[in-house]
Amino acid sequence: MPVSKPNTATPPETGAAVTKVYQALRMPIVDGEIPPGERINIDAIARRLGVSQTPVREALQRLEGDDLLVYTPGRGYRTTPMLDLAGLRSVFEFRLLVEPWAARAAATDRLTNPSSALEEELGAFESVAATKGDVRSELLGHDTRFHDTILRAAGNEVVRSAYAQTHCHLHVFRLYPVDVDGAITIEEHGRIRDAIRHCDADEAERAMTEHITGSYARSSQAFAGPSPRMREPARDETTGARVVH
Numbered sequence: 001m002p003v004s005k006p007n008t009a010t011p012p013e014t015g016a017a018v019t020k021v022y023q024a025l026r027m028p029i030v031d032g033e034i035p036p037g038e039r040i041n042i043d044a045i046a047r048r049l050g051v052s053q054t055p056v057r058e059a060l061q062r063l064e065g066d067d068l069l070v071y072t073p074g075r076g077y078r079t080t081p082m083l084d085l086a087g088l089r090s091v092f093e094f095r096l097l098v099e100p101w102a103a104r105a106a107a108t109d110r111l112t113n114p115s116s117a118l119e120e121e122l123g124a125f126e127s128v129a130a131t132k133g134d135v136r137s138e139l140l141g142h143d144t145r146f147h148d149t150i151l152r153a154a155g156n157e158v159v160r161s162a163y164a165q166t167h168c169h170l171h172v173f174r175l176y177p178v179d180v181d182g183a184i185t186i187e188e189h190g191r192i193r194d195a196i197r198h199c200d201a202d203e204a205e206r207a208m209t210e211h212i213t214g215s216y217a218r219s220s221q222a223f224a225g226p227s228p229r230m231r232e233p234a235r236d237e238t239t240g241a242r243v244v245h
């Protein structure tokens with residue numbers, strides 16, 4: 001006899017409460033208002049936000065999925081430590097392997113060219129940045145969506161999902177939200193969008209490489225002293241293209 005799956009769907013009112021708790025905690029953890037290593041008190045959050053403990057627990061599981069919380073049996077949830085310099089370099093080396101390739105692929109296939117989606121995404125962020133001085137929380141959302149749009153267009157779900165699991169935008173931003181007014185991001189994203197719009201694969205790859213290299217240099221200012229260089233993929237000295245063996 002087939003065993004029916006238990007109904008685990010979250011009722012709509014609980015879903016709304018989960019979102020409320022998730023949003024109330026996420027940015028405070030990202031911007032350091034709730035510091036790394038802090039214990040999370042479920043009961044206190046439930047009382048403060050006027051919800052029961054069930055949506056709080058679900059929201060904490062989502063934050064654990066974002067790597068912002070860690071659960072230890074018997075001790076409960078705590079906020080995760082920040083990336084250290086080695087962790088930061090690892091994240092950016094991974095991005096350097098994957099994203100210039102994705103930008104090239106997005107610029108190459110005319111049928112899946114994402115330039116109108118990139119245009120829309122960047123245009124919306126530019127409008128916000130023009131009216132607000134501090135766009136940190138909008139920048140996080142914009143940067144995450146902009147890069148995901150390119151990865152999606154590259155058409156490799158294994159790469160896209162591996163990338164998503166790094167939660168790289170969230171963790172780099174948590175470490176050091178360097179581009180407070182969004183100006184550097186707008187300029188560098190604009191160059192990537194233009195190259196993809198013109199189906200210029202070489203320029204798309206180059207613009208993405210420079211965006212990631214620059215972002216690593218800026219983020220590593222969170223640490224005192226010189227930062228280790230990223231180990232870059234081998235390139236042909238005359239064409240600058242990646243060497244594939």
Ligand SMILES: [Zn+2]
Pocket residue numbers: 143146147185189211
């Ligand atoms: Zn970016």
